Amino acid sequence: MRVLDEVTINANGVLEPLPSKGIVVSGITKTYKGGKVKALNNLSLEVLPGEALGLVGPNGAGKTTLLSCLMGFLRTDSGSILIDGEAPDALLTRRILGYLPERLTFDRWMTGRDYMQFHHELAGMPESTRKADCEALLTKVELPPSSWSVAVKKYSRGMLQRLGFAQALVGNPRYLLLDEPASGMDPTGVMVVRQLLKTLKEDGLTILLNSHQLDQIEKVCDRVIFIKDGTVSRVEDLNEKIEQEEHLVIRWLASATSLSREDFGRVAQKECLAITEINSDFARVSTAGSAATVNLIKALVTANFPISEVRPEDTRLERLFINSNKEELTA
Ligand SMILES: Nc1ncnc2c1ncn2[C@@H]1O[C@H](COP(=O)(O)OP(=O)(O)O)[C@@H](O)[C@H]1O
Numbered sequence: 001m002r003v004l005d006e007v008t009i010n011a012n013g014v015l016e017p018l019p020s021k022g023i024v025v026s027g028i029t030k031t032y033k034g035g036k037v038k039a040l041n042n043l044s045l046e047v048l049p050g051e052a053l054g055l056v057g058p059n060g061a062g063k064t065t066l067l068s069c070l071m072g073f074l075r076t077d078s079g080s081i082l083i084d085g086e087a088p089d090a091l092l093t094r095r096i097l098g099y100l101p102e103r104l105t106f107d108r109w110m111t112g113r114d115y116m117q118f119h120h121e122l123a124g125m126p127e128s129t130r131k132a133d134c135e136a137l138l139t140k141v142e143l144p145p146s147s148w149s150v151a152v153k154k155y156s157r158g159m160l161q162r163l164g165f166a167q168a169l170v171g172n173p174r175y176l177l178l179d180e181p182a183s184g185m186d187p188t189g190v191m192v193v194r195q196l197l198k199t200l201k202e203d204g205l206t207i208l209l210n211s212h213q214l215d216q217i218e219k220v221c222d223r224v225i226f227i228k229d230g231t232v233s234r235v236e237d238l239n240e241k242i243e244q245e246e247h248l249v250i251r252w253l254a255s256a257t258s259l260s261r262e263d264f265g266r267v268a269q270k271e272c273l274a275i276t277e278i279n280s281d282f283a284r285v286s287t288a289g290s291a292a293t294v295n296l297i298k299a300l301v302t303a304n305f306p307i308s309e310v311r312p313e314d315t316r317l318e319r320l321f322i323n324s325n326k327e328e329l330t331a
């Protein structure tokens with residue numbers, strides 16, 4: 001047992017858990033079919049303690065393989081993985097990892113509460129706290145108590161997703177690895193996932209989120225890593241504010257003004273890099289960045305344009321994707 005290694009004694013003589021060291025992946029390679037398929041190719045990355053890190057990349061890039069290696073389900077051919085300084089298959093590591101697989105499987109006859117208690121037992125958690133722990137988690141993911149004793153076959157997708165999250169949180173993991181948690185979900189389900197991820201991050205969990213949904217990643221993550229052909233192709237810090245070209249749709253109430261689209265063009269021209277389209281009540285423009293966008297809106301309001309909507313046409317991550325594809329096409 002290494003229980004003593006997990007804690008430290010602080011200045012007041014109180015036991016505290018050791019600080020998290022994050023996940024360090026160094027040059028891992030993973031092949032399938034006796035080396036014929038190279039899923040991961042000398043991949044290195046770090047997940048910093050407390051951060052939410054997004055993983056994006058095309059199908060077949062190696063994201064699920066990476067998560068499976070981190071979970072200790074698969075062994076790498078070479079390279080190393082350290083999670084809080086330990087190997088993925090160490091017992092200690094298992095205790096600090098929570099995992100939400102891409103496809104959740106449920107025994108459909110089980111109730112939500114049965115399912116949670118089953119996983120609580122599997123995780124080796126004490127029976128004395130089972131009921132209370134499971135109820136606390138079901139409450140945390142906002143599954144209403146009236147659903148706890150209903151068979152999961154009657155759950156909606158959104159409810160199943162909440163249950164999946166609750167299961168991943170059994171045993172209070174430090175790390176949460178999520179493999180496309182919102183794939184195939186309706187807009188409500190997508191919002192459920194987003195809101196849960198925000199709460200869990202505030203609780204201090206370190207999150208690794210594999211998702212195709214760029215807007216989801218942009219809203220939840222601190223950094224994003226692009227994976228391609230089994231290796232890291234790019235790392236972006238989403239907290240870093242950068243001035244970047246903005247593409248906007250601007251609408252105004254044409255019925256409430258005598259100003260024409262020519263007037264719009266005249267006012268907007270000074271603050272825009274380009275006006276790509278002008279109609280009687282909306283325009284598409286691009287500006288040099290957020291400061292120019294503010295100036296543009298000020299100028300339009302000063303000229304008495306009854307602006308009803310200003311909306312970005314694409315997000316920062318979408319733009320990065322578009323630009324990296326352009327780079328590829330011209331390379
Ligand atoms: N069990 C497996 N056997 C053989 N090849 C596999 C297996 N799992 C994944 N692959 C291959 O490894 C590569 C990476 O797959 P995967 O990790 O699932 O990518 P992603 O999750 O990014 O879509 C793909 O070429 C895929 O076909």
Ligand SMILES: [Mg+2]
Nearest residue numbers: 063064065102
């Ligand atoms: Mg996958």
